[in-house]
Amino acid sequence: MSTPDEAVPQPAEVMTIATPINLILLSLFVILVYLQLRPKAPVSLPKGPPPVVFRTFTPTTLLPFNGENDAPVYLAVRGRVFDVTPGKNFYGPGGPYENFAGRDASRGLACQSFDEEMLTKDLKGPLDDLKDLDNxxxxxxxxWEERFSEKYLVVGKLVAEGDPEAKNA
Structure with missing residues (x-):
């Protein structure tokens, strides 16, 4: 004969989904869903440089654009003023072409000379007409002018002090 414990059937173990591992996994799932769906801060784009307006320069109004005190670096070639600020390492203070910053660089570039004597000394006088240059x-x-046109923005034109357009400079 059987013992009393063996005769009575035992209740089957009840399967529950509320086990500790399932609760941890459910919590992780809820956290991940929240992280994906939570409101995000609006994307802000970096500020670009201020717009550059095409303007007329004279040799004296061009001179301050030499890169000192975080000023932009401009130089003129055959009457066109280029913003060479992206090449500040070359044209700004301490660069190999710093003599040209804020100046008409036409003669120096044509003669492949970066010396001071290539620059127009009399800023109030007429612009260099370059007539004495050879082919x-x-x-x-x-x-040089083509290279500047490909790499840099033209931000203005250079006129002599007495030019009627110099009133706008």
Whole structure:
């Protein structure tokens, strides 16, 4: 004969989903869903440089654009003023072409000379007409002008102090 414990059937173990591991997994799932669906801060784009307005320069109004005190670096080639600020390492203070910053660089570029004597001394006088340059120097100047046109923005034109357009400078 059987013992009393063996005769009575035992209740089957009840399966529950509320086990500790399931609760941890459910909590992680809820956290991940919240992180994906929570409100996000609006994306802010970095501020760009201020807009550059095309303007007329004279040699004296161009001079302050030499890169000192965080000023932009401009230089003129054959009457066109280029913003060479992206090349500040070359044209700004301490750069190999710093003599040209804020100045008309046409003669120096044509003659492939970065010396002070290539710059116009009399800023109030007429612009350098470059008439005494030979063909090779003019070709040098043309290639520099093309290079600047490809790399830098034209931000203005250079006129002499007495020019009627100089009133706008």
């Amino acid at each position: 090779e120097q003019l070709e040098n100047l043309q290639s």
